[in-house]
Amino acid sequence: MQLNLNNLPAPSFNQGVWPWTEQQYYPSTKISNISALPRITIITPSYNQGQFIEETIRSVLLQGYPKLEYIIIDGGSTDNTVEIIKRYEPWISYWVSESDRGQAHAINKGIAQATGEILAYLNSDDYYLPGTLFKVAEHFCKFPQTDLLHGMCRYVNQQGEKIGEQFGNIQTPEEILDLWDVWWKKRQFVQPEVFWTRRITDKVGLFKEELNYVMDYEYWCRILLTQGNIGRIDSELSCFRFTNEQKSNHKIKVAEELLKVVAPLIWSNQHKLNLKSRIILQGKWLYHINLNEEVKKSLISGDKKSLRSLKILILILTHPQILFVSNFQQRLINFLN
Numbered sequence: 481m482q483l484n485l486n487n488l489p490a491p492s493f494n495q496g497v498w499p500w501t502e503q504q505y506y507p508s509t510k511i512s513n514i515s516a517l518p519r520i521t522i523i524t525p526s527y528n529q530g531q532f533i534e535e536t537i538r539s540v541l542l543q544g545y546p547k548l549e550y551i552i553i554d555g556g557s558t559d560n561t562v563e564i565i566k567r568y569e570p571w572i573s574y575w576v577s578e579s580d581r582g583q584a585h586a587i588n589k590g591i592a593q594a595t596g597e598i599l600a601y602l603n604s605d606d607y608y609l610p611g612t613l614f615k616v617a618e619h620f621c622k623f624p625q626t627d628l629l630h631g632m633c634r635y636v637n638q639q640g641e642k643i644g645e646q647f648g649n650i651q652t653p654e655e656i657l658d659l660w661d662v663w664w665k666k667r668q669f670v671q672p673e674v675f676w677t678r679r680i681t682d683k684v685g686l687f688k689e690e691l692n693y694v695m696d697y698e699y700w701c702r703i704l705l706t707q708g709n710i711g712r713i714d715s716e717l718s719c720f721r722f723t724n725e726q727k728s729n730h731k732i733k734v735a736e737e738l739l740k741v742v743a744p745l746i747w748s749n750q751h752k753l754n755l756k757s758r759i760i761l762q763g764k765w766l767y768h769i770n771l772n773e774e775v776k777k778s779l780i781s782g783d784k785k786s787l788r789s790l791k792i793l794i795l796i797l798t799h800p801q802i803l804f805v806s807n808f809q810q811r812l813i814n815f816l817n
Contacts, residue, residue, distance in 0.1 A: 483541050489567045496640060500608055505514035512704055516561055517617050519547045520675075521596030525586035526565075527555035529604035530722065534564050535640070539607035541571050545614060549573045549596050553586040561604075567681075584695040586686040591686060597678050605721045606672040609634070612717045616675050619711055627680040627708035628700065631717035633670035638723050645716065646670050653704045654757040656697075657742055660764045661806075663697075671696045672718035679710055691741070693734045698741045705751050739769065763801035771795060771802060 484503055491500045505640040524539050526533055540550050552565055554577035562577050574593050574783070580586050587601050599618055602608065612631075635644040646717055648669040655662045662668070674696070685697045704710070728734060745751060746761040753761075774795055778788040796802050 491777055499542045503542050504641045517547050518597040518620050520613055521549040521594040523587055523590030523601040524552045524604050525583050526561055526604035528557045528559045530560035532605040533561055535609050536604050537568050543613040551590045551593050553590045555580045581689055584689040588686045598675055600675040602672050607719050609716055615713055615715055619713055623711055624770050625709050626711035628676045628703050629711040629715035630669050630674045633673040634716045634719045636719045636721050651710050654754055656704050657746055657761055659738055669700055670720050671722055693737045759801050760804045763804040766799045766801050767805045
């Protein structure tokens with residue numbers, strides 16, 4: 481039997497319609513045999529997000545998906561998070577509130593409990609849109625070779641009002657490693673709209689707990705680098721909420737961690753990248769890190785144009801991959817002027 485508004489506790493407060501006072505069922509017209517639906521495990525890592533987590537929980541439970549496993553891993557919240565979780569405890573497959581080593585550790589703890597064929601994690605300030613899990617299930621039933629699936633993600637403000645959307649466009653390892661002309665050019669995946677198979681987790685392992693900001697990006701990289709198949713759904717699946725406290729606001733630190741993740745992947749011969757693409761990616765990384773830094777130092781030191789030119793020439797001779805960066809000549813002119 482599908483969960484409905486009458487089964488669940490009345491919401492603590494009403495911020496709108498879905499998933500507070502209105503439920504929208506998604507008819508699974510393309511799946512005749514409900515028993516064929518895959519088991520989907522959703523993991524919510526949480527810490528002191530009491531003002532948002534009830535919306536997250538309700539958006540998962542009110543999907544009405546018959547083979548749902550919902551796991552919440554709370555890091556020992558000191559606000560009203562645990563109180564809210566307990567209100568929905570009868571419909572949560574597993575939950576715990578205890579100190580952990582951070583978000584990636586919480587996700588890994590959830591994966592250790594998971595029994596689903598399809599996995600995803602949904603942060604405690606984000607939420608799913610109606611019908612998401614049925615749409616995901618239909619795709620995996622129709623295209624069982626898919627390893628990672630994403631749809632469109634709606635961007636919302638703190639009040640849940642739509643402020644934009646994102647539809648990723650990445651299919652190859654070379655594309656996901658291209659921070660400069662793909663990831664940072666609005667072709668990236670947004671975490672809450674991504675689902676993947678237990679099969680690929682068994683192949684690539686768990687999330688890296690030493691990463692603080694981009695553990696999801698690194699995980700997607702690993703999936704693509706193992707030749708994982710990428711699927712897309714042309715539909716909004718989830719809402720990514722922008723708040724003042726979220727980690728993604730630390731743009732410089734996020735960029736630094738992304739660059740740190742990418743570096744060994746584009747230089748290691750362990751990964752089968754197209755040779756030309758590898759050289760171009762190395763050139764972009766060297767341009768971003770080495771050449772930009774050399775020019776900055778030269779400007780701070782007050783070097784004359786001739787000396788700055790010599791330093792850049794030496795750097796290029798040492799790292800000729802930089803020559804393959806697009807529009808390099810014009811960029812070089814800008815540096816020298």
